[in-house]
Amino acid sequence: MKYTVDKKEQYVVFTPMEEKLDSALSPKLKSELLTVHAEGYNNLIIDMSQVKYADSSGLSALLVGNREFSRNGGIFIIAAPQEHVMKLIKISMLDKVFNIVDTLEEAAEAIFIHEIDGTEEEEEED
Template structure:
């Protein structure tokens, strides 16, 4: 699986450089997401701007990312979703479950807000 990864201070931007996220590539995506999480990053943006097709295995990989990064108060955002992929997310009602943003700028803002809100919650203990 071809991808690019951009590690920032508060989060990682993971960009699959593939047009299809199917049963052949989904296991590799799951593995890479788990690796990034194991490296200690709690926030990840999955930039789907290159992905034009997703099947059920690809959706499963998205749910794994959402579950893993949400475990310890982190956030998993999906950015740059193509029309066909968005239709599938809506049909499967995952558009309600997953954190979707239009672009990387919105993703950065959402992570910033998420970090502030989590910081305040931790301070209240």
């Protein structure tokens, strides 16, 4: 599986450089997402702008990422999904589960807001 990883201070941008996220690639995607999480990053943006097609196993890999990154108060954001992928997400009713935005800029903003909200909650608990 070809992909790029761009590590920022607050988050990682993971970009699959594949046209299809199917059963052939989804195990690799799952393991790469888990690896990034294991490196200590809590927030991940997956840039789906290159992906033209996903099947149920591709969505399953995204769900694993979403669960892992959300587990410890982090956030998992799908950025720039193409039309076919977005249709599948909606048909599966996962648009209610995933954080989905149109651009990487919106995703970065969402992480910034998420981090601020998390900091405020911690202060309230003290």
